[in-house]
Amino acid sequence: MFYRARAGSKLGGQAANFIGAAVLIAVVANLIEVLLVWNMLNQAGTGWRTAVAAAATIKFSAIAVGATGIFAFFAIVLRNTIGKCRRVRRWRRTERASILEILRSFKVFRWLGLGAGEGARPAPWWNGVLAPKAWPEPTANQAAVKEAMKDSGQPFKAVIENQRSWQRAYSVPGVTAALKRRTEPLRALCLSGGGVRSACVSMGAMQVFSKPCSATGPVASSSTGRKKAATLLDGLDYVISVSGGGYAAGARLLAVQRQLVDPTQKREEQLEGDELKPKPNIVDISERFEEGSAEFDHIRRGSSYLADSPLGLIRALAEVFKNLVASLAIIFSVPVIAGSVAGLLLAVVPIAAFPPISSKSSAAGSNTPQSASLVTHPGAYWAVGVFAVLAVLCTVYVLITEWRSNSRCSERRMIHALGLARANALFALVIFALTIALPALMLLCSAPGSHTPSSAGGAFAALSGVVGVNYVAALVAIVWRDRHKLSKSIGTQSSPRLLKRLLPPEVVSLLLTLATLALLSVVWLALLGSFAAGAFQFCAQTGWGERVLNVPPQVWWLGGLAFVALFLGFADVTSLSLHPFYRRCLARTFAVRRVKGQAAQYDDAEPTWLHLYGRTTNGPEFVFACSATISGPDKPAPGLNAVSFVMSADYVGGPELGWFHTDKLFQAASPRIRRDLTVEAAVAVSGAAFASAMGRQNKGVEKLLAISGARLGTWLPNPNFVRQLRESTAPNGSGSDPLPRVWPKSLPSIRGGGYLYREILGINDRDARLVQVTDGGHYDNSGLVEALRRRCRLIIVIDGGGDPPPLPVGLTDALRLARYELGVEVTLNRTGPYSVESITPGSGKQFAKDDALASLNSRITRGAVVQGAITYPAAAGLDESTGTLIFAKAVLSERCPFWLLTYAASTPIFPHDPTSDQWFTEAQFAAYTSLGRIIAEEAVGCLRVLKPLDSLTGRRPAGNGLPPTPPSSPAQVSSKTLN
Numbered sequence: 005m006f007y008r009a010r011a012g013s014k015l016g017g018q019a020a021n022f023i024g025a026a027v028l029i030a031v032v033a034n035l036i037e038v039l040l041v042w043n044m045l046n047q048a049g050t051g052w053r054t055a056v057a058a059a060a061t062i063k064f065s066a067i068a069v070g071a072t073g074i075f076a077f078f079a080i081v082l083r084n085t086i087g088k089c090r091r092v093r094r095w096r097r098t099e100r101a102s103i104l105e106i107l108r109s110f111k112v113f114r115w116l117g118l119g120a121g122e123g124a125r126p127a128p129w130w131n132g133v134l135a136p137k138a139w140p141e142p143t144a145n146q147a148a149v150k151e152a153m154k155d156s157g158q159p160f161k162a163v164i165e166n167q168r169s170w171q172r173a174y175s176v177p178g179v180t181a182a183l184k185r186r187t188e189p190l191r192a193l194c195l196s197g198g199g200v201r202s203a204c205v206s207m208g209a210m211q212v213f214s215k216p217c218s219a220t221g222p223v224a225s226s227s228t229g230r231k232k233a234a235t236l237l238d239g240l241d242y243v244i245s246v247s248g249g250g251y252a253a254g255a256r257l258l259a260v261q262r263q264l265v266d267p268t269q270k271r272e273e274q275l276e277g278d279e280l281k282p283k284p285n286i287v288d289i290s291e292r293f294e295e296g297s298a299e300f301d302h303i304r305r306g307s308s309y310l311a312d313s314p315l316g317l318i319r320a321l322a323e324v325f326k327n328l329v330a331s332l333a334i335i336f337s338v339p340v341i342a343g344s345v346a347g348l349l350l351a352v353v354p355i356a357a358f359p360p361i362s363s364k365s366s367a368a369g370s371n372t373p374q375s376a377s378l379v380t381h382p383g384a385y386w387a388v389g390v391f392a393v394l395a396v397l398c399t400v401y402v403l404i405t406e407w408r409s410n411s412r413c414s415e416r417r418m419i420h421a422l423g424l425a426r427a428n429a430l431f432a433l434v435i436f437a438l439t440i441a442l443p444a445l446m447l448l449c450s451a452p453g454s455h456t457p458s459s460a461g462g463a464f465a466a467l468s469g470v471v472g473v474n475y476v477a478a479l480v481a482i483v484w485r486d487r488h489k490l491s492k493s494i495g496t497q498s499s500p501r502l503l504k505r506l507l508p509p510e511v512v513s514l515l516l517t518l519a520t521l522a523l524l525s526v527v528w529l530a531l532l533g534s535f536a537a538g539a540f541q542f543c544a545q546t547g548w549g550e551r552v553l554n555v556p557p558q559v560w561w562l563g564g565l566a567f568v569a570l571f572l573g574f575a576d577v578t579s580l581s582l583h584p585f586y587r588r589c590l591a592r593t594f595a596v597r598r599v600k601g602q603a604a605q606y607d608d609a610e611p612t613w614l615h616l617y618g619r620t621t622n623g624p625e626f627v628f629a630c631s632a633t634i635s636g637p638d639k640p641a642p643g644l645n646a647v648s649f650v651m652s653a654d655y656v657g658g659p660e661l662g663w664f665h666t667d668k669l670f671q672a673a674s675p676r677i678r679r680d681l682t683v684e685a686a687v688a689v690s691g692a693a694f695a696s697a698m699g700r701q702n703k704g705v706e707k708l709l710a711i712s713g714a715r716l717g718t719w720l721p722n723p724n725f726v727r728q729l730r731e732s733t734a735p736n737g738s739g740s741d742p743l744p745r746v747w748p749k750s751l752p753s754i755r756g757g758g759y760l761y762r763e764i765l766g767i768n769d770r771d772a773r774l775v776q777v778t779d780g781g782h783y784d785n786s787g788l789v790e791a792l793r794r795r796c797r798l799i800i801v802i803d804g805g806g807d808p809p810p811l812p813v814g815l816t817d818a819l820r821l822a823r824y825e826l827g828v829e830v831t832l833n834r835t836g837p838y839s840v841e842s843i844t845p846g847s848g849k850q851f852a853k854d855d856a857l858a859s860l861n862s863r864i865t866r867g868a869v870v871q872g873a874i875t876y877p878a879a880a881g882l883d884e885s886t887g888t889l890i891f892a893k894a895v896l897s898e899r900c901p902f903w904l905l906t907y908a909a910s911t912p913i914f915p916h917d918p919t920s921d922q923w924f925t926e927a928q929f930a931a932y933t934s935l936g937r938i939i940a941e942e943a944v945g946c947l948r949v950l951k952p953l954d955s956l957t958g959r960r961p962a963g964n965g966l967p968p969t970p971p972s973s974p975a976q977v978s979s980k981t982l983n
Contacts, residue, residue: 023073025427030066033059057383058390061355065387065435068349087750090674128749129672130730134723135177135655135663140795140881142171148885152878167879170827174880175659179794182241189797189887192242193624194787195249196814197691197780198805199919200307202248203594204929205804205894207293207303208936210256212944213237214290235290236944240624242794244787246780247691248804248919250628254687255594257626258606259292259299260285261617263597265610280613285621292598299596302603306593307924323585327713330580334757335524335711335764339532346442346532347539357384357439360446360540378544384439391432398425442533446540449533521707521764576676576754577763581715587688595684612683615667618653627652628686629780629790632661638770644821646783649720649775650790651686659793661775662723669721674753680718692716692778693919710763717778719755725773748773781805788818788889792828795880797887800943802936804894806916809845809863815870815891827877830889832870838946842867848898857909860896864905868897868939869946890946892939899938907931 037059044052142149144160152163164171182190193213195206213236237243245253262283293300311317350356359378402421405414578584588608595606606612618626632649634640640647640660648658657663670681679685693716709715729749752773762768768776784790791799805814822828833839841847848864851857874887894915896908907927908914915935917928924932 020073020076022427022430023070023076026066026069026431027073029431030063030070033063033066037063054383054386057381058386059383061381061384061387061435061439062390064353064355065438066431068438069431069434083748083750083752086753087748090750090753128730128733129668130726130733130749133664133668133672134726134730135657135665138175138177138180139171140174140180140879142878142881146878146881146883146885148876148880148882149878163878167827167877170825170877171879171881173659173825174793174795175663176794177655177663180881183795183882189884190241190794191239191798192244192791192794192796192800193237193240194791194799194801195243195245195253196787196801196803196805197247197249197693197785197919199248199691199693200251200309200922200924201806201894201915201917201919201928201932202804203251204307204924204932205936205939206245206249206252206802207255207300208933208938209802209892209940209943210237210252210936211293211295211933212937212940214294235288236947237290238288238623242627242791242796243624244627244629244790245690246629246785246787247693249787249802250687250690250780251590251594253626253628254590254683255299255303255596256289256293257620258595258612258617258683259597260287260289260620261597261612262286263610264613264616280616282616282619285619285623286597289620289623297598298601298603299598302596302605303593304926304929307926307929308922309589309593310922312923320585323582324712324714327581327715329713330575331577331711331713331760334575334577334580334760336528336531337757338761339528340535343532343535344539346438347446347536347541348543350443350446350536351540351543354379354381355384355439356443357381358443358447360443361450361537361544381439384435387439388432388436391428391435395425395428395432398422398428442536445529445533446537449530450537450541524707524711524764575756577757577760578680578718578755579676581713581717583688583692583716583718586692586716587684590688590691591684594687606684611679613670613678614651614656614681614683614686615653615670617683618651618666618686625652625654627790628690629784629787630686630690630692630777631780631783632658633768633776633778634660634770635766635768636770644783646778648783648790648793649777650780651681651689656681656720657723661770662727664721664723664726673721673751676754677721677751680720685718688716689718689777690780692718693781707764710760715763717776719759719774720777721751722770722772722775724775725771728771784818784821785814786818788815789822789826792822792826792874792876795876795882797874797882797884798890799874799887800890800892802892802894802940802943804932804936806894806919808916809895812840812843812870812891812893815893827879829875830872831875832872832889832891838867838869838871840870843870843893843895843897845895857905859909860905863896863908865895865897867899867942868893868895869942871946871950888950890943892943894932894935894939896935897938897942899942900935904931904934904938 037056040052040056040059044056142164144150144153149160149163152167153160156163156166158166179190193210195209196202198205216235243253243256262285264280264283293303306312311320347360350360358380398421402418402425405418405421408414591606591608595612596603597606598604620626628651630649630651631646633646635645639645647660649661650656650658652666654666655663656666656669666681670678673681680689755774759774763776780787785805786801786803788799788801791801801815803812803814807813807815819830822830835841843865845863845865846861847866849866850861850864870889870891870893872889872891874889876882876885876887878885896905896915900908908931911931914931
């Protein structure tokens with residue numbers, strides 16, 4: 005009951021119910037066994053012996069299941085103790101609570117009446133960490149609401165109720181309040197994903213947006229107090245970045261931060277992260293990373309950030325190998341330990357249907373206690389049959405009830421009967437596994453002709469082979485994931501194969517996943533059977549009390565391996581992944597500030613806490629778009645497999661799971677999780693392209709990446725869990741939780757080996773304490789959906805995603821997602837200037853056949869910018885429901901200078917280098933940053949010629965979110981083009 009009440013998930017509650025039923029079955033089976041023994045002593049016959057053996061088999065199998073509840077009990081007690089100690093430590097540090105006040109906070113003291121009601125008790129951490137709901141507030145006099153009421157013929161309340169899902173999707177803290185405070189609409193810049201390719205494009209684009217220009221508004225005040233012309237970048241409300249775009253955004257953000265922690269200070273002199281206060285930025289974000297600046301040159305020199313030398317490449321490969329070994333040790337520690345325990349128990353408790361090892365492998369005498377385990381026990385088959393028959397009877401009862409009646413009472417009886425049928429079938433499978441399947445596996449692994457290792461050298465060779473195969477497979481999966489995009493980019497894609505024509509992509513992905521898990525299962529079962537057979541044979545030959553120290557050397561070697569694996573099982577799986585290495589590599593290149601005219605890299609000992617270093621004094625809010633994986637009944641639509649999850653200085657979370665206050669989450673989290681609440685970590689998580697779950701980009705190799713340790717994502721606290729915890733502890737009851745339970749009162753201190761198994765098996769519960777967070781491109785690679793979610797009416801998207809021509813797949817995916825999740829309709833210009841037609845390859849001015857650049861005719865475009873009209877639904881709650889989208893795509897346009905066109909002619913893949921290429925050369929860096937400037941200049945030109953949105957309604961154009969139109973004719977884009 006203790007385990008049942010404190011199960012942390014629905015699956016855990018079901019497991020607790022099963023364990024409780026097993027305990028009851030063990031008690032009943034023991035009573036039946038006693039009665040049968042009494043009858044056997046009074047009546048002769050082999051039937052009674054078989055019945056007694058079947059009852060004993062059921063009893064011991066149920067005890068084995070019930071014993072897992074004991075381990076769960078101690079695990080829960082340990083979890084609660086650690087959580088309580090952390091809360092006490094935090095209370096004593098932050099509020100300087102005395103020992104007496106701390107003791108009064110314990111229930112045992114209040115139950116005893118010692119100090120009850122005296123002094124204040126610490127407020128539960130979960131009461132203040134969640135941000136309140138911030139749904140839009142539509143009114144009946146808004147134009148979009150009136151139009152919806154007219155189209156549907158329904159009243160206001162019915163219209164809003166029908167759009168409740170859309171309204172919930174707009175839940176972003178602070179947006180509704182911001183819209184009420186201001187007269188101008190919100191404006192956002194979106195920087196798409198695409199690795200270092202997109203980072204270079206975004207870096208170049210932001211250099212253009214940082215220039216003082218008449219199209220960017222009136223004179224404004226900078227954070228240093230000097231007057232200067234405002235820039236487009238400084239005038240934005242949001243900079244929303246995904247993956248590679250986050251590299252550039254994070255670099256801009258960190259370049260203007262003051263140093264809050266001095267790494268040279270002694271540890272006792274340094275303030276904790278929750279004791280520090282944010283400081284004003286050094287300068288505005290537009291005043292860094294100019295062309296020719298020291299920090300821009302620093303990134304140019306480090307554009308091959310993963311490995312820029314043979315030694316660096318060896319170090320990167322060693323990281324992959326280290327994580328592979330650690331992951332395999334965690335995975336295979338379970339069969340090593342479970343197999344050894346199972347083998348010993350089968351030797352002591354004779355319930356196996358047949359001897360688990362061959363007769364040639366055992367030398368036990370006929371009078372030893374272990375000899376009973378070396379003969380057949382047909383009672384095991386009867387034990388399986390009992391529960392199989394019960395399952396069939398329950399199913400037959402359901403069929404008869406369904407035939408006889410359709411009343412509500414009969415429906416309830418059918419549901420209960422089906423539950424009993426499933427429970428009996430599951431227990432039959434448990435007995436079958438313990439008494440038949442496991443002995444058969446042990447017999448197979450201990451057979452003389454078996455290929456399983458029987459010595460230390462053989463085991464080491466087998467494990468080395470498994471590690472080697474997985475290592476090569478992981479490297480191939482990492483490098484080969486962009487092969488389809490690569491072939492499309494250079495125009496060499498072949499016709500689809502027969503398999504792809506017959507099977508949908510989702511089915512192919514599932515088949516590849518199953519194949520990966522099947523291979524892992526074979527190795528896992530081989531280890532389980534080998535260790536179980538070895539333990540059984542050792543016990544059968546020597547017994548429990550004979551010379552334990554005279555164990556063969558190979559057994560001690562394998563025991564040491566099991567101990568190391570068990571230790572790694574309690575290590576943090578994020579620390580044993582590629583995430584820390586990836587984060588450090590990004591920080592060495594992109595975490596830089598200007599000091600005395602030189603680029604100074606951030607010290608590794610300076611933590612860039614997100615709630616402190618993620619702010620700008622006089623600039624936009626930086627949002628790092630990630631995605632969270634959800635499985636089970638609450639999973640998102642098929643093919644998407646991920647929900648929105650963002651990280652910013654003020655809030656962490658998403659509308660699907662809920663929102664945290666970033667600073668309060670930092671206070672509540674353990675030190676290990678705090679390391680993932682930094683700007684550097686947010687950049688790395690937003691770009692975590694390799695993970696065990698990759699949303700819409702699932703390719704079927706994700707489980708292989710999880711097994712190999714090639715994971716870039718992390719596990720962060722789940723707002724939905726904290727919400728349910730708060731509701732369950734509220735005075736009015738247990739909230740909306742359908743499963744009454746005592747929720748864990750703390751967040752995990754480490755993410756142990758169990759989280760690795762969750763990644764492999766795809767267990768990502770909506771109400772778990774932690775949620776798996778990965779690349780934002782697994783949800784939306786453009787960042788456009790997050791800008792629309794914040795109800796911005798001017799959105800500029802810099803797309804360096806490298807979509808294979810001729811279709812802008814990243815844009816259309818975002819438009820489709822926005823239409824179905826937010827109800828937003830975006831209409832793109834199909835023809836004319838700034839249209840879809842202008843970014844189509846081959847639409848640009850053609851070169852003569854004898855021209856050296858004639859090979860570019862099929863790739864060159866007329867332009868790089870597409871203008872679109874945004875229309876928000878009634879659920880958005882906007883007074884003005886229309887806006888403008890400026891989409892700038894990294895394409896080879898006719899505006900490119902001669903040197904860039906020449907580079908493109910010599911590099912057929914440009915500008916679609918695969919995301920897996922994170923080793924950019926000087927030429928690649930220059931080409932993509934220049935391309936970013938060119939498309940940004942064209943986007944500024946598009947802004948200058950736009951008509952004010954409100955001119956159609958007769959209102960003042962000052963509130964349309966666009967820069968004022970210059971009095972003179974619009975200036976031409978400054979980049980030189982080749983005619």
